[in-house]
Amino acid sequence: MEESDIIDVKYDDSITIKSYPTSFDLVDNDSTPDIRNLKYKTNTDHLNCPICQQPFITPLTTICGHTFCKECILEFVKSLRNGSNNDTTTTTGHCPLDRTPIDAANINDLFPTPLIVTNLVDDLKVYCLNSERGCDWSGSRWEVDHHVMDLCPYTGVKCGGQRHNDQVCELIVERRYFKNAEVNECIHKIFNCEFCDAEITKITEEEHLDHDCLYNYKTCELCGNDSIPQKNMAKHQENCIKMGKIKCPAHEIGCKWVGSNETSLEIHLQNGNCQLNQFLPFYASMNERMTNLESENSFLQRQLNKILDSIIQGKVTNLGYNEGLEEINKFSGGEEQDKLIYLNFELDRLKFEINEKLIPFMKRSKMNDQENMIKNLVNDNFMMREDMNLQRMMINSLRKQLQFMLFSRNRSVGVGNAMSSPMHGDDFGTDLYELESRSSSEERFNLKL
Structure with missing residues (x-):
């Protein structure tokens, strides 16, 4: 860049941003x-702090059941401490509504409000700062x-441009x-x-083109005149409308037809002459579905951003009370009660984490012992x-041996008797009966074995 070009570069530093008490x-x-500057769209009387008369911010509940903003109730207790002649390190006080000692x-005297109340307050509808x-x-x-x-186009930021x-x-x-x-x-x-x-x-460009420039020509959709300055287009x-210029209902999706009366519009639309007009209902349905999907996607994206912000900021949940880990050690020398409150919250959080990690481990150990016992x-x-x-x-082998010995013994006894004396009819029947009974007893003995 030449030196003459550098000298010609000018900057308008007289332009200032519009600042309001609630702007960010x-x-x-x-x-x-600062969410205390928010304007609410809905009625919030049932969720207002009795001290500041605004919707709760980080609410705490007393033992007597009254709920206040954390900052409000702690400042109230601190004012009681500073206004008395007692020890400045004391944290005792009373409820602003019924004077219950806390x-x-x-x-147990001052604890985080249940999560459902915190969610109700956080879901209140508000306007942008x-x-x-x-x-x-x-x-x-x-x-x-x-x-x-991250998103608001009206948030004030530093220019940061190189000169x-x-x-x-x-x-x-x-x-x-x-x-x-440009970057x-x-x-x-x-x-x-x-x-x-x-x-x-760049700051005044949009305003100049829309309201001041006489040569920023645009084309009128009604009459087709392409030499109308943007600043005069609305008028x-x-x-054109007063002169009877009528546009096709499908002009929003590209139909360029323009007529001078209702009769010409009917002729244009009859018998399906305008195909874009026939497509218009389907387009409207698809556009509605796209809008719903965009709204749902935007909601899911906001939920995801909220979760990610909580993770990045190191926030933890204690009975529905969100507190940043990095803020635990931010105490001033004289605020002893704040230290004790934060330490109690941190102690409860650690107890919860220990129980959450040890109980599953113990259950897992018991399950492992049971599995080992079953395997054994x-x-x-x-x-x-x-x-x-x-x-x-x-036993089967002994049974076979015993059967063989019994069979051998019976056979030798029967042969000896037959050789020593002849059998008569009655004797033969008696011996036969005894042989059958002996055989049945041997079978019962074999079955028992």
Whole structure:
């Protein structure tokens, strides 16, 4: 770049951002939105803190059942301590509503409100903190942080653009002006309008083209005139309508037909002459479905961002009370009650984590012991079965030997008797009976074996 070009570069530092009491500017990493400045869309009387008369912020509940913002009740107890002649390290006080004695350091006297109340407050519908600057966003209170920090086009941020003298612009501007700006470009840089050569910046460009420039020509959809300045387009279309100019219902999806009366419109639409008009119901249905899907996707994305933000910030949940881990050690020297409260919360959190990790381990150990016992019983059963099979084989062998000995003995006795004396009819019947009874007893003995 030549030296003459550098000298010609000008910047308009007189442009300042519009600031309101509730507006949010992201000027550094420590900037956080103050949700006490929010405007609510719905009635919040049943969820208001009795002290500040605003919806609860990090609510705590007393032993007597009354709920207050954490900051409100701790400041109230601190004021009682400072206004008395007692020891400044004491944390005792009383409930602002019924004067029930409470100890701010005792988790049983002052404890986090149940999660359902916290969720009810966080789901209240609110307007954007930058609504006075022009932002039309509205949503749940828990979404405000992500919206104004990352998405809101009206959030104030530092320009951060590089200037020709190697300086960095520190002026605060709205985020939306960076949409068409180049990377590391100062949006306060003055340049000439491409239509009328007027001197403008990225901040004033949109306003100039829409309301000031006489040569920013646009085409009228009603009459087709292509030499209408953008600043005069709204008034020109009003005149076209008064003159009877009528557009096809399908003009939003591309139909260019324009008529002068209702009769010509009927002729245009009859017998399916306008195919875009026939496609219009399907287009409207698809557009509605797309809108619903986008809304659902946006909701899921917000939920995911909320979870990710909680993880990144190191937040933990104690009975429905969210507290940043990095904030546990942020105490001042005289706030002893705050230390004790945070230590009690941290102690409960550690107990919960220990129980959560040890109980499953103990159950797992018991299950392992049971599995080992079952395996041992199965092995013992298998060994006993093998021993029984071996005993059965030995018994069968003894039984066969005993049968053989009995058979041999009976046979020798029968042969001896037959040789010593002849059998008569009666004797033969008697011997036969005895032989049958002996055989049946031997069979019963074999069955028992």
